[in-house]
Amino acid sequence: MRRYLVPRASIQNANVVHPEQEPPVHVANNNEFDPAEILCDPALRKQVAEYAPEIQDQVRRAYILKGPTQPILKFPRTDSRTFSQSWYSRYNWIEYSQSMDAAYCFYCFLFKQPGRAEHFGFEVFTKTGFRDWKHAYRALPEHVGGLDSGHNNCVRHCDDFKNQR
Secondary structure (H helix, E strand, O other): OHHHOOOHHHHHOOOOOOOOOOOOOOOOOOOOOOHHHOOOOHHHOOOHHHOOHHHHHHHHHHHHHHOOOOOOOOOOOEOOEOOOOOHHHHOOOEEEEOOOOEEEEHHHHHHOOOOOOOOOOOOHHHHHOEOOHHHHHHHHHHHHOOOOOHHHHHHHHHHHHHOOO
16 A cells, blocks of 8 residues: 555655756647638648547538639640639539649548548549649549449548538
């Protein structure tokens, strides 16, 4: 029993500040979410998995309220090819980054599960950005894939997230 008791001398000196000890460093609390952190440009965003698990749902809600970034502008040409504005109506998930001249997937950004096997375009459409405009007619439908694809799972997660009761 004696080994669990604290000596009285250490309790009496508990409030004494010793000059050689440095004060504890205050670390910013990563468990708080500031809606001002929401960025429109998908290339500049912090990935949802990088936020603390307690606030990831708040981050997702904020992005869902804002919606996908789909600017209407004159898109720059790369090798005589360019991003097509008509893709916004054909693929409601597509986002465009002006800073990278690249396309991203809104649903995969929000609900991609870290550590899962990578499907076609999963990393490209969430982190690096898609820029191969010449092969977009084939790559965009391949990203969507079949019923149980990574993209469609993210879309289902988003629908379930919006329809919580």
